[in-house]
Amino acid sequence: MALGTFTVVPVRVERVDRAVAGWAMFWAAPLGALLGAVVGAVAAAGAAAGLSDALAALLGVGLGALLTRGLHLDGLADLADGLGSGRPASGALEVMRRSDIGPFGVVTLVVVLGAQVLALGQMVEASPAAAVAGAASAWAAGRLAVTLACTPRVPSARTDGLGAMVAGTVRAPAATAACAVTAAVCAAGWAHTPWTAAACAAGAVAALAVAGVLLRRAVRRLGGVTGDVLGALAESGGASALVVAAAVASWS
Template sequence: MKPRAEFFKEIIADLRMAASFVTILPVASSKPADDGAVARATWALPVAGLLVGLAGALVYKIASRCGLTANLAALLALATTALITGALHEDGLADTADGLGGGRTRARKLEIMRDSRIGTYGTCALILSFGLRWSALATIANPWAVTLALCAAHAGARAGVPAFMSLVPPARPDGLSASAGSPPGRSVAIAFALGTLVLALALGPGKALAGLILLSLAGLLLARLAIRQIGGQTGDILGAFEQLGEILILLVAAALLGGH
């Protein structure tokens, strides 16, 4: 058994790794990561997501206190979460839509996904993503309920990422997903447990279960599509999976918390 000090040191290192993986916050260690460090740290992705959700919720609350409407406050909250993450997941969603929607061959689809330019499919996907999330938050309206919804969405959407990385092989030998490696079973289980806990506390057991079922179905559909079209997952596919999770959980939250 590891000494307690070393155990907590590893936890902090994993939290910093996870935060640096999905945000632009300068929290990464200056020391080079060991092989497999990113994969092992994926258990902490829901924690990093929780921090992103709290930041968006804080901006929403401040905007509401300043007298802004729920529509404007929701837009500012979404802008905050996109800023903190460097729009990493939105970029992945757009590239995934362009790649899977365009190109006739696997090689061409992967080439499109690596292109920094955004196409019609990507533009439509981003409009739908921001529009659905914005509408859900504006429907919920109440600042405390919005806080619960954002925490649930950002933690829950990232809880399934380790499992997705573990079960779906990389589509190419290089890139963000391939370099991160496959998360061990322990990291997959912890991430799922943390995400489920946040969902249950924020939305209640029933709606948490509904969110998990929808997230699982979306993950299975995206995995099947990615494997058939490009042979597996990439960093962009993971970003698209996270965005689908956010959308679905916020819609479930809006159905539960809207108007309260």
């Protein structure tokens, strides 16, 4: 279920229930770290092949979207349109159900993807290892925000859909383990330099802070989480982590 939800990998799920959903949401952070490492490695390889840092980063981020079928980006755009509609909860949820993307969604996608590309490009400029470490920790932190949004205190906005399936399914031990995995991914930046590890950790903290604000807004506005909200948390958190990590890395 985790592979089918967070990656493009085709899987056959034999059992889908809330117990499975809880463990699937735990695996969001480890899978995010793996995807981020691939994104960073592609960006680093592109720069090594002679591409500009920004173009190499664009290819890496584009691959990341491909490997997730763009579902998280779609959720980000839908949530932006829903919150920007100014409608009450039921109307905002209806806007989010539509297949089209409105102006709020378009602008949000441009800003978030632009931030991811430019920040990753700056990490590539620092060094290939920094790019891999930064992307891995950013993608892990963004997905950790999804895990934490599925803890018992956060309700579902709907009675159906992914949000209803996963809301409240992640218990404290699994949430703690996911945090530990993300911390370990950040610490792996120490293999490059201690400052890289610090930059990754600062990025992860920023990711959770930004995602927490967005989650609070979504719960107040919509009444809880949906699949779109979870996707928005992953993408906004990942972008925030990359931006902060790139800024901190530049101070060394």
